[in-house]
Amino acid sequence: MLQTSIQTGTKLFIRANELSGALGISPSTIYRWRKAGLLPEPLSLGPRVIGWKLKDINNWLENK
DSSP, rough: OOOOEEEEEEEEEEHHHHHHHHHHHHHHHHHHHHHHTTTTTOEETTTTEEEEEHHHHHHHHHHH
């Protein structure tokens, strides 16, 4: 399970670079896995910015 938090409280989303670092893989692998449907669907967090709900990633890791 990924344990990330920020000073103001618990973090709800994780971006691709953070996720790749936490999983020990490259950001390009994140995008390949996303395209192949191996990761949960990310959410749009703004123009040209995507992220995943931490609970979705944790569920994915538990069921992987």
